[in-house]
Amino acid sequence: NAGVTQTPKFQVLKTGQSMTLQCAQDMNHEYMSWYRQDPGMGLRLIHYSVGAGITDQGEVPNGYNVSRSTTEDFPLRLLSAAPSQTSVYFCASSYSFLPTPNEQFFGPGTRLTVL
């Protein structure tokens, strides 16, 4: 198993540009989530999905879109990048909604800088 993969690892955008952060998992997990981590802070939930075709907003959804057309993939789209979206983005997946040790996995993160 490759686990949870994220691409790209690093990205620099200009204000107003759009882009898609990719996340994929090969563990047949139903639950997938996107988090952002700002300097000196813990993670905050952006969007999550409980299965293919089902997504919902988390704590900080503004400026982001998601879709879940397959179980494996959960891309995060930045519609019009702003400097406030400079952060490290993590994708996570798990068997169930309840995170369990050795059953929840995070990707390595994407470091995004918006100029």
Next chain:
Amino acid sequence: AQTVTQSQPEMSVQEAETVTLSCTYDTSENNYYLFWYKQPPSRQMILVIRQEAYKQQNATENRFSVNFQKAAKSFSLKISDSQLGDTAMYFCAFMKKTGANNLFFGTGTRLTVIP
């Protein structure tokens, strides 16, 4: 709203010794879950341990154990026989029992294990 507070920004421990990381939280919920996450220098988040609020027994996972004091809203992590690989940021997190798997994180404690 849920808040999670980690009052120790940095801690250090000698290899093979025991260290305790503190966490307090504020919620009006009666049923919820608490977690400790580890973020090593590689940045990839790892779920270390989970505690259900309805369980009086403290959770343990190998060298990691918690001291859960529901009335005091306190949730500390004890790491026994500290190893160099335990060097990481440790985040305490809270999740309501119902609804999305929306984790609320503290700001983290940076733990350094000294050889």
